[in-house]
Amino acid sequence: MANKAEFTEEQGAKGTTLRVSGRLTLSNLEDFPQRLDAIEGPAAQIDITAVERVDTVGAWIIHQFSGRTGAQIIGASEEAKRLIALVSQADADVRVRPEPVNPVVRVVTEVGDATVIALRTLLGLVAFFGAILMASWDIIRNPRRLRINAIVHRFELVGVKALGIIGLMSFLIGIVIAQQGAVQLQQFGAETLTVNLVGRITTRELGVLMTAIMVAGRSGSAFAAQIGTMKLTEEIDAMRTIGVSPIEALVIPRMLAAVIMMPLLGFYATLVSIFGGGLFCWVSLEIPPITFVQRLQEVIPITDLWVGLIKAPVFGAIIALSGCFQGMQVEGNAEEVGLRTTSAVVQAIFLVIVLDAFFAVFFSQIGWI
Amino acid sequence: MDLNAPIAVKIRGICNHFGDQVIHDGVDLDVRNGEILGVVGGSGTGKSVLMRTIIGLQRPSAGEIEIFGEPMTDEENEAQLDLRRRWGVMFQGGALFSTLTVAENVQVPLREFYPNLGQKLLDEIAAYKVVMAGLPANAAAKYPSELSGGMRKRAGLARALALDPRLLFLDEPTAGLDPIAAAGFDELTKDLSKSLGLTVFLITHDLDTLHAICDRVAVLADHKVVAVGTIPELLATDHPWIQAYFNGLRGRAAQSAVDRHVAKGA
Numbered sequence: 001m002a003n004k005a006e007f008t009e010e011q012g013a014k015g016t017t018l019r020v021s022g023r024l025t026l027s028n029l030e031d032f033p034q035r036l037d038a039i040e041g042p043a044a045q046i047d048i049t050a051v052e053r054v055d056t057v058g059a060w061i062i063h064q065f066s067g068r069t070g071a072q073i074i075g076a077s078e079e080a081k082r083l084i085a086l087v088s089q090a091d092a093d094v095r096v097r098p099e100p101v102n103p104v105v106r107v108v109t110e111v112g113d114a115t116v117i118a119l120r121t122l123l124g125l126v127a128f129f130g131a132i133l134m135a136s137w138d139i140i141r142n143p144r145r146l147r148i149n150a151i152v153h154r155f156e157l158v159g160v161k162a163l164g165i166i167g168l169m170s171f172l173i174g175i176v177i178a179q180q181g182a183v184q185l186q187q188f189g190a191e192t193l194t195v196n197l198v199g200r201i202t203t204r205e206l207g208v209l210m211t212a213i214m215v216a217g218r219s220g221s222a223f224a225a226q227i228g229t230m231k232l233t234e235e236i237d238a239m240r241t242i243g244v245s246p247i248e249a250l251v252i253p254r255m256l257a258a259v260i261m262m263p264l265l266g267f268y269a270t271l272v273s274i275f276g277g278g279l280f281c282w283v284s285l286e287i288p289p290i291t292f293v294q295r296l297q298e299v300i301p302i303t304d305l306w307v308g309l310i311k312a313p314v315f316g317a318i319i320a321l322s323g324c325f326q327g328m329q330v331e332g333n334a335e336e337v338g339l340r341t342t343s344a345v346v347q348a349i350f351l352v353i354v355l356d357a358f359f360a361v362f363f364s365q366i367g368w369i
Numbered sequence: 370m371d372l373n374a375p376i377a378v379k380i381r382g383i384c385n386h387f388g389d390q391v392i393h394d395g396v397d398l399d400v401r402n403g404e405i406l407g408v409v410g411g412s413g414t415g416k417s418v419l420m421r422t423i424i425g426l427q428r429p430s431a432g433e434i435e436i437f438g439e440p441m442t443d444e445e446n447e448a449q450l451d452l453r454r455r456w457g458v459m460f461q462g463g464a465l466f467s468t469l470t471v472a473e474n475v476q477v478p479l480r481e482f483y484p485n486l487g488q489k490l491l492d493e494i495a496a497y498k499v500v501m502a503g504l505p506a507n508a509a510a511k512y513p514s515e516l517s518g519g520m521r522k523r524a525g526l527a528r529a530l531a532l533d534p535r536l537l538f539l540d541e542p543t544a545g546l547d548p549i550a551a552a553g554f555d556e557l558t559k560d561l562s563k564s565l566g567l568t569v570f571l572i573t574h575d576l577d578t579l580h581a582i583c584d585r586v587a588v589l590a591d592h593k594v595v596a597v598g599t600i601p602e603l604l605a606t607d608h609p610w611i612q613a614y615f616n617g618l619r620g621r622a623a624q625s626a627v628d629r630h631v632a633k634g635a
Contacts, residue, residue, distance in 0.1 A: 026483060026533055027454070033490045055533040056565065060497055061490075079566075086564045087497050094496035094506040096472040333514070335467065 003052065005032040015044030018071065024051050024058030033061055042069050049075030059083035063091065121347075128325045132255060135247040147253055154257030158219045159265060166214050170202075170269040173210060174276025177201060182285055191285050195295040198277030203304040207270030208262075209356055212315040215262060216348035220323035223254050224344035227327025228337040236328075246328075255320040262316030263309050270308060303368040311359050315352050322347040374401040376435075377536055377568040378423060383432035385418055392418050394592035396432070400536075405562055405569040406597075407579045409614065410589030416572045417461075419589065420538055423570070424458055425449075436536070454482055456536040457529030461544060463521035465513040471499060471524045472509040478531045494531070502527035503557050519550040523557070530561070537562070539571045543578050555581045576615075576623035588614075600624075 003023040010017045018039070022028060046066055048054070054062075054077075063084050066073050076084060101109075139146050181197040227250055230236050236246045274296070281287040287295075326344035330336045363369075378400035385393040392415035400406045410416050421427040423434055425441060434441040439452055465474050472495040479491055486494075499509045502523045513521055522542060529537060542558065543551035559582040562569050573579065579586055579600065587597040590610045596603055603611050614620055 026479075029483070030485065034487060037487075037489075056497075056501075056530075057494055057533060060493065064493065082564055086501070090497040090500035092496070092500045092506045094472075094499060094509045096470075096492045096495055096509050098470065098510045335514075 003028050005029055017045040017047060018043060019047045021050035024054040026055060026057050036065055043071040045074050046071040047075045048080060054080045054083060056083055056087055060087045063088050125325055129321060131247055132251060135245060135252055150253040151256050154253050155261060158257045159261035162218055162265060166211055166265055166269050167272050169210060169214060170272040171276040173206060174198060174273035175280045178277035178280035194281055195292055196299045199274060199296045199300045200304055202270050202273040203300055204307045207273055208266035208308045208312045211266045211269045212352045213349055216319045216345050220319040220348045221341045221345050223323030224327040224341040225337055227324055228330035228340050231330045251324045254324055258316035258320035259313045263312035266308060266312040307363050307368055318351045319348045374403055377402045377437060379435040381433045383422055383429045385422060385429050391592055396593050398587055398594050400568060400570055402568055403566060404584040405571060405582050407583035407586040408572045409586060414589045416589055417540055420540055420572055424538060454532050455534055456538060457534040458538045459525040459529040461540045463525035465521060465524055467513050470510055470512055474528050475531050498527045498530055519546050536568045541572055543575045558582055576620055580623050580627045
């Protein structure tokens with residue numbers, strides 16, 4: 001590299017003189033800055049007559065060296081003079097990194113912040129639920145304000161379009177439960193009990209729970225993203241100014257759709273799981289379908305079906321509530337939509353599982369075991 | 370402006386289309402070394418697409434681009450990479466990396482192309498670039514989300530200038546800024562282009578910017594560049610869009626503001 005930036009030291013009468021040559025530009029620097037830093041100074045002069053080209057980084061290095069060692073810059077071309085003047089104007093005391101925070105303080109602050117945010121979210125969720133109840137009351141008194149078209153449209157998005165993926169998921173879950181159960185039960189020679197296992201666990205728990213998780217992922221996130229985007233583009237504000245209540249127009253239809261679709265989807269998921277389990281029993285355990293269905297009738301009390309289906313609309317409400325709530329919380333920028341969508345799904349699944357635990361205790365207490 | 374200045378960007382016969390929609394149909398344009406070229410055109414005439422084509426983000430369906438006399442290709446070789454170092458781009462919203470501070474944003478291209486620079490020098494470079502872009506000293510340690518729109522654009526400019534480019538692309542630098550911030554940005558662009566010897570390709574809607582800092586203006590309409598020249602030269606043409614643009618209510622207001630300014634100065 002002929003144009004590499006170089007320098008030589010010369011001891012003169014006045015002190016050290018540095019003679020720099022080559023191109024003082026970013027791409028020709030290599031280890032020039034480090035070598036220059038190694039000179040402790042003081043130096044009398046830095047001669048850049050032989051420098052072919054210079055950019056702001058080169059000018060900065062010269063400026064910095066001259067400031068540090070007190071060396072006088074000589075032989076600068078017009079361009080170099082201009083650039084050195086430019087960078088010396090820009091030489092200010094700049095803090096490049098955020099101020100370091102004591103780790104203990106940081107942990108405490110973050111825990112505090114997280115607590116405050118969690119409590120505020122809870123409060124906000126309750127307030128939002130209240131707003132929905134009030135809007136519902138308005139609609140009950142004035143049923144013509146119910147937006148049937150919007151609700152039916154949501155039915156399609158939340159319900160009909162989810163049939164494929166929920167069916168596939170439930171089918172596979174049915175097979176997995178039957179297969180895993182059979183392996184364990186065979187050790188006691190009780191593989192026929194696989195029917196009990198598949199039938200009861202899917203009707204009571206898994207059918208509705210897995211559906212809720214899928215709906216939270218599919219529709220809860222969509223609610224948050226749609227409403228969040230509308231918030232961002234000021235559509236929601238426009239609605240308010242026109243006199244349309246966003247809760248009535250956006251939240252209630254989604255809420256109703258989720259509440260009505262969840263039991264239907266849950267029931268469908270239960271059936272498909274049982275079908276998957278039955279198929280496995282037939283193929284692998286040689287339990288014929290007729291026997292499978294007869295056994296199902298004997299071992300599944302009707303209360304199991306109620307246990308599953310009573311939970312479903314509650315889960316639907318929770319999913320729609322957190323989706324719409326998080327969507328409404330979007331402020332500022334597009335990044336927020338992503339964050340809120342994530343929180344909507346996490347919040348919905350978390351609340352669904354917590355509620356499911358409460359339901360499990362409740363139903364066993366009232367004797368629906 | 371030196372009419373015989375060498376050509377920094379040479380665009381010949383660029384065609385772009387999205388599906389059936391034709392954006393460019395034979396765009397020819399020269400950007401001369403050291404000039405500030407304003408590019409104007411109605412919404413959807415493909416100003417940003419043209420910029421993206423020049424910097425290689427969009428592959429044209431036909432046409433050639435030469436930058437500093439070297440042809441642009443799709444190849445990912447050393448020569449193309451070297452070419453890419455010679456320009457800086459400021460996108461409309463700043464396009465800062467949101468997880469990095471402003472100083473770190475400025476350092477990204479430096480680290481990428483020159484991994485041997487020491488941390489100390491990197492910090493110093495980031496610091497003076499931030500100040501040069503007209504940001505306050507305390508902005509360097511901030512994250513993009515903590516900055517106002519105008520500061521974000523300046524931070525974007527600081528990053529565009531990180532590698533000391535000869536050529537600078539600015540996409541609507543004054544859009545969304547208040548008039549004072551916009552005027553400040555215009556002045557900054559002009560000062561920097563003069564002191565750093567920059568060639569600037571500037572997309573804008575802002576008539577004040579055109580009057581204040583552009584040496585020449587290129588007009589995109591009917592899928593091509595219909596005219597290039599100084600504003601008086603453009604006014605002499607009779608293309609309807611150009612007339613509507615410069616002689617419309619806003620065009621005349623911007624012109625008379627310039628006239629008043631000149632009268633006061635004289």
